[in-house]
Structures are given as structure tokens and as C-alpha cells.
Amino acid sequence: MMEWTDRHCRYFLRLISRRTFLYTEMVTAEAVLYGDRERVLGFSEEEHPVGLQLGGSEPARLAEAAKIGAAHGYDEINLNIGCPSDRVQSGRFGACLMAEPDLVAQCVAAMGEAVDRPITVKCRIGIDDQDAEQSLDTFIDRVAQGGCKTFIVHARKAWLGGLSPKENRDVPPLDHDRVHRLKARRPDLEIVLNGGIESFAAACEHLPGVDGVMLGRAAYADPYLLGEVDRALFGDSHAVPSRLDVLDRFVPYVEAGLSRGVRLNAMTRHILGLFHGQPRARAFRRHLAENAHRDGAGIEVLLAARDIVAGTGKYEPSTVAAE
Numbered sequence: 001m002m003e004w005t006d007r008h009c010r011y012f013l014r015l016i017s018r019r020t021f022l023y024t025e026m027v028t029a030e031a032v033l034y035g036d037r038e039r040v041l042g043f044s045e046e047e048h049p050v051g052l053q054l055g056g057s058e059p060a061r062l063a064e065a066a067k068i069g070a071a072h073g074y075d076e077i078n079l080n081i082g083c084p085s086d087r088v089q090s091g092r093f094g095a096c097l098m099a100e101p102d103l104v105a106q107c108v109a110a111m112g113e114a115v116d117r118p119i120t121v122k123c124r125i126g127i128d129d130q131d132a133e134q135s136l137d138t139f140i141d142r143v144a145q146g147g148c149k150t151f152i153v154h155a156r157k158a159w160l161g162g163l164s165p166k167e168n169r170d171v172p173p174l175d176h177d178r179v180h181r182l183k184a185r186r187p188d189l190e191i192v193l194n195g196g197i198e199s200f201a202a203a204c205e206h207l208p209g210v211d212g213v214m215l216g217r218a219a220y221a222d223p224y225l226l227g228e229v230d231r232a233l234f235g236d237s238h239a240v241p242s243r244l245d246v247l248d249r250f251v252p253y254v255e256a257g258l259s260r261g262v263r264l265n266a267m268t269r270h271i272l273g274l275f276h277g278q279p280r281a282r283a284f285r286r287h288l289a290e291n292a293h294r295d296g297a298g299i300e301v302l303l304a305a306r307d308i309v310a311g312t313g314k315y316e317p318s319t320v321a322a323e
């Protein structure tokens with residue numbers, strides 16, 4: 001998710017779940033080709049498995065960007081056919097490409113020829129006045145012919161005229177059943193459901209009918225919900241670290257980042273939800289929100305927030321109740 005799932009966020013999430021598959025923010029093929037490669041593509045080894053999400057519609061450029069991404073070590077290259085923003089429409093990529101399955105198939109085929117990793121597509125169930133039954137089937141069948149075997153489907157249309165990107169994540173109605181029907185019709189494909197899944201339990205309810213579930217906003221707001229994933233879905237029996245353990249393991253990463261000149265807030269802004277629903281969570285969030293962005297803010301800000309949430313530091317009694 002743009003502005004959200006950057007490398008610091010992914011490193012943090014990986015401390016909670018070893019197996020959950022993580023994705024980068026969308027980056028355009030051009031940014032990969034012509035941008036500062038380390039800034040655009042750099043990530044920590046600990047983040048694996050991690051997929052690079054590309055935006056674009058020009059097969060040769062996407063193929064080249066995919067090749068560069070694979071050389072950087074990304075485990076999967078994903079093509080974004082779901083983003084509804086105006087900027088993206090004008091550049092002819094994102095959700096508007098739901099109307100151009102042949103072109104998307106060409107993009108996927110070119111990317112697949114360029115790299116030895118899975119090429120996957122994230123899309124919507126349709127756009128605007130498309131018939132979400134017919135046009136989604138046509139889109140998926142055509143793009144699968146191009147070599148894509150995995151589709152992550154955000155189970156709502158994108159309405160490209162008039163809604164902001166944020167509204168396009170909430171206003172068009174969710175239709176999870178449409179994604180289940182897609183899986184039933186194409187059992188040979190890996191179909192991952194996305195959109196409006198609020199909890200781990202809700203994700204599990206879908207799993208008999210689809211191959212996977214992608215969580216966006218819920219996992220960002222309450223990242224510790226990923227703590228159940230490894231054991232419940234992957235049979236991985238390692239002990240899940242407590243929330244405080246996760247925080248303590250993040251501290252050395254933050255210290256290393258600070259020593260490289262990364263601003264404290266760039267790292268700690270992603271952990272505001274770690275204590276979601278726990279005592280003193282609000283005081284923890286407030287301490288970070290009020291202090292981590294200040295010039296020169298150092299590790300002491302994070303350690304003070306830790307003391308607050310652990311109950312060993314100063315906090316206002318009114319914030320003690322579960323929040």
C-alpha cells in the first residue's frame with residue numbers, strides 16, 4: 001500500500017509473522033528503470049517472502065523492471081490493475097486496464113519471459129459499468145493465457161469517474177461471492193480474495209473457497225493479528241513473540257536506521273497499531289505521534305513509548321482501559 005507498506009513497515013510486520021506474504025507499495029516501471037534503485041527497490045533480507053508490485057502498461061518496460069526487481073531478490077513480481085487514481089489513469093495503468101485484457105496479457109507474458117519468478121496480477125472485479133460477471137471472466141481468462149496463474153482480486157469495482165482513490169476503497173459495494181465464483185469456475189488458478197476483511201477469523205472463513213486472503217487496512221491498523229497466521233495456516237509451531245517482544249526486536253532495527261540518517265518517525269509511524277485494543281495503547285500512540293517527528297528525535301522516544309505501554313513509565317490513568 002502506497003505510503004504504508006514501505007521497507008520499515010515490512011520489516012516490522014515480519015517480526016510478527018514469518019510466513020505471511022508481504023508486498024511493496026506500487027512502484028511504476030519507470031521509477032524502477034530511471035529512479036534511484038536503492039531507494040525504490042532496497043529492502044532487508046529479513047523481509048522475505050516479499051513481492052514487488054509494479055504499475056505500468058508497456059510490456060517491454062515492465063519486463064525490464066521485473067528483471068531488475070528479480071535481480072534485487074524479490075520473490076514475486078505483481079502487476080497492479082486495481083489502482084484507481086487519476087494520475088494512474090492518465091499514465092494508462094492501474095484499474096483502467098481492466099478494460100484492456102489483451103494488453104495486460106501481453107504485459108504479463110513479457111514479464112514472465114524476463115524473469116524466473118511468479119508473475120501475479122492484482123485487480124478489481126470490474127470498472128464503471130462493466131458487467132462484473134462477464135468482463136471479469138473475460139479478463140481473467142485472457143490474462144491467464146498470458147501466463148499469470150495467481151490473481152489477487154479486490155472484491156469491488158473501481159468507479160473511475162468521480163470518486164477519490166480513498167472513496168474507491170470504500171464506496172463501490174463489496175462482492176466477495178463474485179471472487180468465490182471465480183475460483184469455482186477456474187480451480188486451476190490461484191485466487192486470492194481482498195477487500196474489507198477485518199480480522200484473522202474473517203479471513204479464515206473465506207479460505208475453504210479461495211486460495212488465500214490479502215489484508216490491507218486491517219493488518220496495518222492491528223498488525224498483531226498476523227501473529228496467528230504462521231501456526232494456524234502454515235502449521236509453523238514457533239512461539240509468537242508478545243507485542244512487547246516485537247517492539248524490543250524492532251529497537252535494534254530503528255537504532256541502525258537512525259545511524260544511517262533515517263528519521264525516527266519514518267520507522268515508528270508503522271507501529272502505532274501494535275498495541276491495538278490493549279491497555280495504554282492510546283498513550284503509546286500519542287507519545288510517538290507527538291514526539292517521533294521532531295527534529296533530532298532519537299531512540300529515547302521509542303524507549304519512552306515502550307515504558308508507557310509496558311506500564312513502567314508515565315501515563316495518564318484515564319488511558320489505562322483497553323482501547
Ligand SMILES: Cc1cc2nc3c(=O)[nH]c(=O)nc-3n(C[C@H](O)[C@H](O)[C@H](O)COP(=O)(O)O)c2cc1C
Pocket residue numbers: 001002003004024025026053080082083122154169194195196197214215216217218
Ligand atoms: C493507503 C493505501 C494505499 C494503497 N496502495 C495500494 C497499492 O500501492 N497497490 C495496491 O494494489 N493496492 C493498494 N491499496 C489497496 C489495498 O491493497 C486493498 O486492495 C484495499 O485497501 C482493500 O483491502 P482492505 O479492505 O483489506 O484494505 C492501498 C490502500 C490504502 C488504504
